[in-house]
Amino acid sequence: MEEKLDGYDRKILAELTRNARIPIAELARSVGLSKTPIAHRIRRMEEMGLITGYRAILSPLKLGLTHVTYVEVSLADTREQALQKFNEAIRAVPEVEECYMIAGGCDYLVKVRSRDMADFRRIMAEKISVLPHIHNTSSHVSMEAVVEQTYTTL
Missing domain, CATH: 3.30.70.920 (Lrp/AsnC effector binding domain/regulation of amino acid metabolism (RAM) domain)
Incomplete structure (x- = not known):
């Protein structure tokens, strides 16, 4: 799997791990590609099973689970x-x-x-x-x- 990822893929993954709700246009600007290639790369990484989903990360402390x-x-x-x-x-x-x-x-x-x-x-x-x-x-x-x-x- 490692050899299938290039620098753009790694930048996309880094951005998505920081903020999975980042708009495609903003992600494209950050990575240095247009929206269409970004969308294709994300879809490819999802199909590869590298991106397994998106979720809200809750604060256990704020939920009282200390x-x-x-x-x-x-x-x-x-x-x-x-x-x-x-x-x-x-x-x-x-x-x-x-x-x-x-x-x-x-x-x-x-x-x-x-x-x-x-x-x-x-x-x-x-x-x-x-x-x-x-x-x-x-x-x-x-x-x-x-x-x-x-x-x-x-």
């Missing part, structure tokens, strides 16, 4: 069917911001956003601890976000 906890999850069963059941179930928990299957001392690392410790305790008791095949969890409360960003560099 508490971040990372939960290490170990499963009792790690056969493929058990992993798939867990994956499907964890995707249905709206408070889970991120979930990664990892190698190491546990099977998954889950990022949970909540209002406060009491809210997190409720989420753990009612939504996470009851997920299929969970053997053990260990929670790590974030004290401060030092770096927190969306992917914007190429």
Whole structure:
């Protein structure tokens, strides 16, 4: 995929990651091409699967979701069917911001956003601890976000 992107594509992507609502005319001026080639390049990158969508990025802090906890999850069963059941179930928990299957001392690392410790305790008791095949969890409360960003560099 990398070889299919030229300097104009990279400029377009950089601008779109800063402001996905930028008008095509303004994007064209910024990149140094006319509107038609810009529109074609965007459509091509969408068709390539490089641009997967556009969305509003909400501020968790403004929504009152100031508490971040990372939960290490170990499963009792790690056969493929058990992993798939867990994956499907964890995707249905709206408070889970991120979930990664990892190698190491546990099977998954889950990022949970909540209002406060009491809210997190409720989420753990009612939504996470009851997920299929969970053997053990260990929670790590974030004290401060030092770096927190969306992917914007190429």
